[in-house]
Amino acid sequence: MTWDDLDARLAAVPGTASVYAGRLDAAPTWTHAEHAPHYAASTMKVAVLAALYRAAEAGALDPDTPVPVHNDFPSAHPDGPRFSLTPHYDNDNAVWDRLDRTATLRWLAERMIVRSSNLATNILLGHVGLPAVAEVWALAGARHSVTGRGIEDYTAQAAGITNLVTAADLAALLGALATGATRPGPVATPASCATMLDVLRAQEFREDLPAGLPAGVPIAHKNGWVTGVRHGVGVVHPHDAPPYVLAVCTTTDLTDPDACRLLADVSARVWAARHDLRPAS
Template sequence: MIFDALDARLDRVPGTVSAYVGRLDAAPTWTRHPDATHYAASTMKVAVLVALHRAAEAGRLDLDAPVPVRNEFDSAQPGAPRFSCARHYDNDDAVWERLGDVAPLRWLAERMIIRSSNLATNLVIGHVGLPAVSDVWARAGARHSVTGRGIEDFAARDAGVTNLVTAADLAALLGGLALGAGRPGPLAAPGSCVVMLDTLAAQEHLEDIAAGLPDGTRVAHKNGWVRGVRHGAGVVYPDDAPPYAIVVCTTTDLADGGPSGEDDDDACRLIADISRAAWTARHDLT
């Protein structure tokens, strides 16, 4: 079996590699340490995206209303000073070019996903609130994932407030979005789920899971990386088989911490290889 061979290979990888592969609304075909917690990196931005759309559905905010683009945020640690993002640590100049101006929340949410903008992420969190993000994880049925702070909130980080994910929880969140696009579900209305999946499918960082798929394959996905961590999570839509969820979370020295592709990052290459294997087995997933 192709997944037996993957397990044998992953047994030799330093650190922790978690994985989940399976059809939507069904038991997974293959998992590996699915409930092990990993630092979330940018995969937490999917839950932030859902929280934003839920707030819009409830009438608490207007996605097309322009909001100030500023770089000053409240810390999740009570009593800590406000914090800011570092531009050199971000992946999207477009949001920084609007600093001091305004931008629609919808556009900020798109930049948060397709370019993984940290500045946009903190701006969106500032409008929806961390409790709303926690509610999204709960609605998805997540058991261990936590979004406790914004990006670069170092005072909260130093106090032990962190962002965690598991492979199983990310699969539940993304699978819930995919299923919710076709029928009412706990995360958002079908129309909102469609919009969010289209945003995830417009992802411009095409390493990791996307790199293991044939060109042109639709995949609604989000990746994340910091030094020692590399994750990829998505829903793949083959033309000749039902869609499936695939999540790979790695906490390993193989991850160099940058948005590099397979040629430069061993953890990125590993995730792409797992994605290729899942694609090869797409007709046999249960």
């Protein structure tokens, strides 16, 4: 299957499908509607993770300090009421098991990524702040992505305050973490970037991009999904080719299993071309 074949397949998807694929520190090999905005779902959690590590580097937060695990949050809307999360809408019982007790910021950050904990995400947002997350997007070179509110802040959502990403911006953020692990970069120190990549490699939800890779291939990735939305972004480290970044965002009428298969198929095609991921002419 050629890139043109994939373009045609994605163009036929009922909705919007976006892709950015290419090696690190290089122009992409293949893109498709890479600047189209999508509701972020849980992919915004990568920017929250980076904001935490930047705050730790600046001495503003100690990631190993225990903090209260609570379920009461201020709205991003200036006049909005405080709100709480719904347990059954979350993916991680471990954080809810600590409700009204404490946990370290580092542990909460790990649960936010590996199990996509919504409760951990909102607690972390309360400590790092939305402006710090916006700074991460800007430092990574993102052009259109916005993290405007916490999860389940429905008052803010109704007022148009939302979380958006593009495939190009997600690729820029993951690419910045991957290159930043080997040399100083704009987002965080090499040590922090390497630690964040380790957390992303431990991701437990693997039904989309990782499903298109051979077993055992390392991928540092984060996915996100709500009804009608399925995204995945990751840095793949083949043993026989340079690493590459792949971001796929879908806002479609596909069922979630079909959307996962689509992401896996795109991932498999990019993997097959891993030796020839040169910048597009």
